[in-house]
Amino acid sequence: MSDKPEKFIDENGLRLDGRRLNEIRPMKMEIGVLSRADGSCYLEWGKNKILAAVYGPRELHPRRLQKSDSALIRYRYNMAAFSVEDRIRPGPSRRSIEISKVSREAFEPVVMTQLYPGTVIDVFAEVLQADAGTRTAAINAASVALADAGIPMKGLIASCAVGKVDGQLVLDLDKPEDNYGDADIPMAMTSDGEITLLQMDGDVTQEEFKKAIEMCKEGCLQIFEIQKETLRQKFTKLDDVEISDDEDNVDISTLVENSLESSVDDEGEDSIVVEDTEDDPGQDIEVEEDQDIEIEDEADEDIGPEKEEFIPEAVDLDTDQEDAEDIEVSGDIDDPCLVDGDIAPEDDGRTA
Amino acid sequence: MSNEVMSILKKDYIYNLMLKGKREDGRTFDEIRDIDLRTNVIEKAEGSAWIKLGETEILVGVKLQVGTPFPDSPGEGVIITSMELNPIASPEFEAGPPKENAIEMARVTDRGIRESGAIDLSKLCITEGEEVWIIFIDIHVLNNSGNIQDASSLGAIAALLTATVPGKREGRGEDIPLPIRDMPISVTLVDIGGEVMVDPDLDEENVCDCRITIVSNQDGSISGMQKSGDGALTEEKLLQAVSMACQKASELRETHLLDI
Numbered sequence: 001m002s003d004k005p006e007k008f009i010d011e012n013g014l015r016l017d018g019r020r021l022n023e024i025r026p027m028k029m030e031i032g033v034l035s036r037a038d039g040s041c042y043l044e045w046g047k048n049k050i051l052a053a054v055y056g057p058r059e060l061h062p063r064r065l066q067k068s069d070s071a072l073i074r075y076r077y078n079m080a081a082f083s084v085e086d087r088i089r090p091g092p093s094r095r096s097i098e099i100s101k102v103s104r105e106a107f108e109p110v111v112m113t114q115l116y117p118g119t120v121i122d123v124f125a126e127v128l129q130a131d132a133g134t135r136t137a138a139i140n141a142a143s144v145a146l147a148d149a150g151i152p153m154k155g156l157i158a159s160c161a162v163g164k165v166d167g168q169l170v171l172d173l174d175k176p177e178d179n180y181g182d183a184d185i186p187m188a189m190t191s192d193g194e195i196t197l198l199q200m201d202g203d204v205t206q207e208e209f210k211k212a213i214e215m216c217k218e219g220c221l222q223i224f225e226i227q228k229e230t231l232r233q234k235f236t237k238l239d240d241v242e243i244s245d246d247e248d249n250v251d252i253s254t255l256v257e258n259s260l261e262s263s264v265d266d267e268g269e270d271s272i273v274v275e276d277t278e279d280d281p282g283q284d285i286e287v288e289e290d291q292d293i294e295i296e297d298e299a300d301e302d303i304g305p306e307k308e309e310f311i312p313e314a315v316d317l318d319t320d321q322e323d324a325e326d327i328e329v330s331g332d333i334d335d336p337c338l339v340d341g342d343i344a345p346e347d348d349g350r351t352a
Numbered sequence: 353m354s355n356e357v358m359s360i361l362k363k364d365y366i367y368n369l370m371l372k373g374k375r376e377d378g379r380t381f382d383e384i385r386d387i388d389l390r391t392n393v394i395e396k397a398e399g400s401a402w403i404k405l406g407e408t409e410i411l412v413g414v415k416l417q418v419g420t421p422f423p424d425s426p427g428e429g430v431i432i433t434s435m436e437l438n439p440i441a442s443p444e445f446e447a448g449p450p451k452e453n454a455i456e457m458a459r460v461t462d463r464g465i466r467e468s469g470a471i472d473l474s475k476l477c478i479t480e481g482e483e484v485w486i487i488f489i490d491i492h493v494l495n496n497s498g499n500i501q502d503a504s505s506l507g508a509i510a511a512l513l514t515a516t517v518p519g520k521r522e523g524r525g526e527d528i529p530l531p532i533r534d535m536p537i538s539v540t541l542v543d544i545g546g547e548v549m550v551d552p553d554l555d556e557e558n559v560c561d562c563r564i565t566i567v568s569n570q571d572g573s574i575s576g577m578q579k580s581g582d583g584a585l586t587e588e589k590l591l592q593a594v595s596m597a598c599q600k601a602s603e604l605r606e607t608h609l610l611d612i
Binding site for chain 2: 094098100101102189193195197198203205206209213
């Protein structure tokens with residue numbers, strides 16, 4: 001599969017899919033999409049389709065895993081077998097275990113775990129379709145799902161990657177850039193710009209890295225806006241609509257089918273689930289207060305026009321390059337063990 | 353980080369030392385513990401290295417076998433890196449399949465070697481699309497006294513530098529030295545209360561807010577990076593860590609690898 005494009009950036013400074021160097025792919029989010037979960041979020045970012053769910057804080061078994069002074073966060077990043085070109089074997093791989101670990105650590109600084117000692121907060125991020133940057137996409141979805149679940153947090157986490165193609169730094173790599181580019185630096189940060197996830201592979205100089213952080217910050221700011229807007233849409237609506245009015249439950253299958261043709265602006269209010277997802281009434285008070293504060297802070301700003309600004313232009317996703325995508329595993333930060341079971345010894349099953 | 357139990361007194365002690373610009377074992381913030389590196393310690397392996405970093409001891413073995421290449425790189429050899437946190441190394445380690453810590457560290461080591469292009473994989477092709485050399489880098493941790501990450505990657509590149517491709521044994525031509533082009537070195541720093549320090553020992557690793565590993569190459573470029581641990585890192589501290597790591601890496605390269 002060596003169809004490396006000759007040039008990633010054309011003479012006008014545009015990338016293969018028509019984006020500028022510092023432009024992220026179109027992103028669409030929907031929250032409260034799963035009725036049983038305490039919080040959930042469905043995210044489409046480029047061709048990535050991610051579903052994140054949060055359960056908890058809930059009782060943790062086995063008890064020996066309980067932490068006496070705080071809640072335990074568990075994060076499971078999982079790719080569906082059909083999410084990539086060549087089917088991948090279901091279940092945890094070395095890659096997904098590593099991603100789960102660093103993603104969990106990306107949330108540790110903001111989730112106020114000390115409020116729920118002895119419990120667990122489970123975050124599940126399912127990659128339904130993968131197209132470069134799934135770990136960052138999963139974090140963006142999980143962040144909103146945590147907020148949707150009413151988990152007290154110091155703030156949201158946004159994540160995106162900076163890469164290097166044709167010797168230039170670009171924001172939010174797409175598939176060809178990820179596969180054939182010279183570097184990939186996924187990062188996650190708080191709204192203060194503190195870095196909570198950082199990985200890197202490839203080849204960059206110190207100066208380039210410095211610039212990469214700045215670019216990533218820019219990208220994350222845009223993502224924060226989309227995340228906040230998504231939350232605002234659900235929770236401001238809660239104020240003026242009776243819960244009982246809710247009849248339009250969003251069906252995930254329709255969500256997944258609908259491609260990105262409609263930008264965020266197009267979704268009417270009716271696509272948002274207004275639903276009481278809280279199973280634990282004791283948690284409610286905490287939850288609502290927390291959310292309210294967040295929302296009211298932002299409510300003063302003039303949301304409308306600002307939002308326009310932050311939504312990147314819709315991109316025609318049905319280009320040839322996109323179709324020629326490689327499988328996720330071989331292009332990502334990775335060792336090739338995952339790709340071919342014949343050669344790779346299965347470390348996971350090995351005993352000492 | 354590990355789950356080792358730390359007393360609050362110990363945490364305070366290390367934190368207060370940091371405020372005075374000191375560390376428990378008397379090192380400065382940019383000082384790496386003594387390194388003892390010996391290569392070719394296992395005759396049966398194609399390349400090997402035993403490394404002692406402070407009290408941390410690690411053995412790295414390199415084996416080569418003939419195998420099939422991956423479909424997306426038919427003309428290139430294959431690198432497979434694994435790490436075993438052997439139960440003899442720490443009361444915290446248990447036998448069994450690798451857990452997330454071991455997997456993470458093995459993959460960071462692997463990425464450093466792979467992404468720097470340290471091994472000329474195109475020279476490890478025997479017949480394109482059919483037969484290539486597969487390099488197995490196996491890292492055995494013998495004693496954990498902190499910073500397994502740096503000891504592993506230094507041990508791994510040292511073992512690779514001494515490795516031979518066993519052409520005769522496998523009936524694939526002559527024995528040749530493994531084609532090495534670069535020497536990626538990882539340097540790990542921890543952030544304790546807002547100060548970054550290199551080469552954490554076990555206690556520092558246990559109390560730190562977060563840990564950052566930076567892999568850099570001979571030309572000073574960065575080929576890998578990983579933040580690990582629960583804390584967040586400011587941009588300022590990160591950039592400070594990066595420049596400190598690059599400088600330390602070139603010192604390590606000069607003192608330990610150039611004469612192998």
